[in-house]
Amino acid sequence: MPAPAASPDVLAGVVMFTDIVGFTEFTAIRGDGEALELLGVQESIVQSCLPGGSRLIKELGDGLLLWFDDACAAVETALLLQERFELHSADSMLPLWVRIGMHWGRPTPRRGDIVGHDVNVAARIVDVAGPGEVVLSEPTVAALERQPAAVAFEELGPVLMKGIPDPVRLYRASR
Amino acid sequence: MPDPTVTIPRGGRVRLRINSRSGRILVTAEERGDIVVERGDARVSTGEDGQVLLEAHGAVEVRCPEGTDILCGAISSRVEVRGRAGSVSVSTASGHIEVEEAFAADLRSISGSIEIKRCGEGGCRMSSKSGRLSAERTMKAELSTVSGRMEIAEAAGPIRLKTVSGNIEARLSGAFDASASTISGGVTLTFPAAVHPRTRFRTMSGRQRLDLAPGQDCEVNVSTLSGKLEVVGA
Known part of the structure; x- marks a missing residue:
């Protein structure tokens, strides 16, 4: 189902959160210098994968908030990011164990940031994902205008999340 | 109150969705041709493709046919699946999850522990932040x-x-x-x-x-x- 058009003061698209699993423990063991190196590697991989119509909105400690105009581009980018993170982790002792959650919605822009219920839902979805996983909401799947190449969606069921009144049907995307 | 028994159409795909924020959820998959809510306050409806949706308030006990796919979302509920189920997906924030036997399982909890006795060819995926994970036998x-x-x-x-x-x-x-x-x-x-x-x-x-x-x-x-x-x- 194509995404409905946005009104002038809201955006319509995909809100994506990422989170590095174990970052606190890594920092405690390896120190701030290597932790900064890990964040630098993450940022560099993310910047190299972002397509047109997307942007890094802000860093949240070891996590990122990203925005995508297009749901298909969001899913493909998330899976590409996981492949690159996995590749990097396999070749180094910097464990980029990243979980990714996303939700299609209509957040409100605010001073370069985005706010609103859909941002809160996306933030809760990332909590459901495990390291290396991409988890997305049903509205994100519904907003896909084409099937991303070689991507499988596995339903995780109705997920109840703290602070979100209704259950959200979630899917796990994988290649 | 709607009839808590749902007869499954012959040859229909049986997929049970359960939402409950709290209280123990017990699902027993056994030889039978219907889905019965034995205990608890639950609203049952049939959806597309023979799916059965069960919205529960508090503790609930359900009996369903063997091989039923079960999708369950909860917050603090303890979730138990007994008998031989199909694909089982459960997510909770703090509840304990226990599955006796499933063809495939995707079990997630933030702080609860997760236990599966037997998981078949579909494979087993389990994730918890602080809870203990255990599988007796899995592919x-x-x-x-x-x-x-x-x-x-x-x-x-x-x-x-x-x-x-x-x-x-x-x-x-x-x-x-x-x-x-x-x-x-x-x-x-x-x-x-x-x-x-x-x-x-x-x-x-x-x-x-x-x-x-x-x-x-x-x-x-x-x-x-x-x-x-x-x-x-x-």
């Missing part, structure tokens, strides 16, 4: 935690295990590929003594031990920053 498996420990008593398929500070103990029943990674937790993988794996250890400061003769039977990758790594024979 392929993918487990992750932050601080919770994980145990697989018998894996008859490839496994991928990841934890930040929990400990990993897994026993494989044959020459299956295995990957186990931690930041600070320890790893012990046990293979039959006749298996000769190609093993790769990666560690910054952890101890490592391999007491199987090297070979090409399967790929074993174990890594940690500071935990101990062991790949041993039974």
Whole structure:
């Protein structure tokens, strides 16, 4: 189902959160210098994968908030990011164990940031994902205008999340 | 109040969705042709493709046909699936999850522990932040935690295990590929003594031990920053 058009003061698209699993423990063991190196590697991989119509909105400690105009581009980018993170982790002792959650919605822009219920839902979805996983909401799947190449969606069921009144049907995307 | 019994159409796909924020959820998959809510306050409806939606308030007990796919979302509920189910997906924030037998399982909890006795060819995926994960017998498996420990008593398929500070103990029943990674937790993988794996250890400061003769039977990758790594024979 194509995404409905946005009104002038809201955006319509995909809100994506990422989170590095174990970052606190890594920092405690390896120190701030290597932790900064890990964040630098993450940022560099993310910047190299972002397509047109997307942007890094802000860093949240070891996590990122990203925005995508297009749901298909969001899913493909998330899976590409996981492949690159996995590749990097396999070749180094910097464990980029990243979980990714996303939700299609209509957040409100605010001073370069985005706010609103859909941002809160996306933030809760990332909590459901495990390291290396991409988890997305049903509205994100519904907003896909084409099937991303070689991507499988596995339903995780109705997920109840703290602070979100209704259950959200979630899917796990994988290649 | 709607009739809490749903008769399943012959040959129909049985998929049960349950939402309940709190209270114990017990689903028993057994030889029968209908879905019955035995106990609890629940609204039952049939949806597209023969799916049955059950919205419960508080504790609920349900009986369904063997092989039913079960999708369950909860917050603090303890979720138990007894009997032989199809694909089981459960997510809770703090509740404990216990599954007796499933064809496939995707079980997630933030702080609750997760336990599965037998998981079939569809494979088993379990994830918890601080809860303990355990599987008695599974085919392929993918487990992750932050601080919770994980145990697989018998894996008859490839496994991928990841934890930040929990400990990993897994026993494989044959020459299956295995990957186990931690930041600070320890790893012990046990293979039959006749298996000769190609093993790769990666560690910054952890101890490592391999007491199987090297070979090409399967790929074993174990890594940690500071935990101990062991790949041993039974």
